[in-house]
Amino acid sequence: MDLYESKIEDTVDSWERRGFSVVRGLFSNEETSVLRQALEREISQERTPAPEGSTVWSGRPVFYTEARGPSAGVRSLTYVARCHDVMPHAPLVRRFTDFRGRVAGRLPGGALQRGSRDRLCTSLISIPRGRRIDWHQDVGPGSPPLIAVLHLSRRGIDFEGGSFLVRTPTEQTVDTLPGDVVLFPWDAWHAVTEVTRGERMVLSSGWLKEEDTEQRRGGTEG
Numbered sequence: 746m747d748l749y750e751s752k753i754e755d756t757v758d759s760w761e762r763r764g765f766s767v768v769r770g771l772f773s774n775e776e777t778s779v780l781r782q783a784l785e786r787e788i789s790q791e792r793t794p795a796p797e798g799s800t801v802w803s804g805r806p807v808f809y810t811e812a813r814g815p816s817a818g819v820r821s822l823t824y825v826a827r828c829h830d831v832m833p834h835a836p837l838v839r840r841f842t843d844f845r846g847r848v849a850g851r852l853p854g855g856a857l858q859r860g861s862r863d864r865l866c867t868s869l870i871s872i873p874r875g876r877r878i879d880w881h882q883d884v885g886p887g888s889p890p891l892i893a894v895l896h897l898s899r900r901g902i903d904f905e906g907g908s909f910l911v912r913t914p915t916e917q918t919v920d921t922l923p924g925d926v927v928l929f930p931w932d933a934w935h936a937v938t939e940v941t942r943g944e945r946m947v948l949s950s951g952w953l954k955e956e957d958t959e960q961r962r963g964g965t966e967g
């Protein structure tokens with residue numbers, strides 16, 4: 746039995762009972778801190794946001810977006826398909842996305858399966874002080890069927906506030922530690938409360954739908 750097998754069993758069990766799952770300590774503190782520091786550097790670089798109204802896919806294999814409306818100020822940097830190889834500490838990121846894929850394969854329901862040609866997509870999401878993520882579902886063009894969120898920031902050190910809320914259908918609050926992974930279905934309403942100090946960062950992994958990537962692909966193959 747490999748390292749993750751029992752975690753996968755617990756994840757599926759919790760999913761069936763509560764409609765979502767939290768995996769504690771998928772990554773060690775040391776691994777998480779290496780990843781956090783590298784990704785902090787990535788997101789702190791100056792970038793031009795994808796145009797307003799474009800979906801998550803703006804024709805680029807790596808693209809940056811800044812949210813509008815109630816979640817304004819939230820920034821994300823998304824890597825599509827093979828661009829995962831250029832992410833800092835790509836082997837660590839790969840362990841996370843592989844874990845997500847293995848869980849997806851065990852969950853009941855065809856809605857959770859990706860199409861064979863859909864593309865892996867991983868977003869670094871940063872919420873600075875005074876910002877939050879409003880209630881939403883990850884539904885729409887390019888929405889992935891199963892969302893897995895790896896928490897990178899240390900509550901009380903890197904940030905305060907910023908609790909994850911999910912309705913499946915009762916509302917639950919999840920306070921995470923770095924290295925924890927939260928998994929939930931694409932149609933679950935979720936939100937993040939205001940970050941009252943510092944900055945909160947996660948890596949969120951899913952699939953972009955093939956139709957969306959085909960329609961919107963720019964010159965560069967991802």
Ligand SMILES: O=C(O)CCC(=O)C(=O)O
Nearest residue numbers: 883892894909937947949
């Ligand atoms: O930052 C989070 O905990 C959740 C972010 C989110 O809404 C998502 O990954 O779909």
Ligand SMILES: [Fe+2]
Nearest residue numbers: 881882883935
């Ligand atoms: Fe979301």
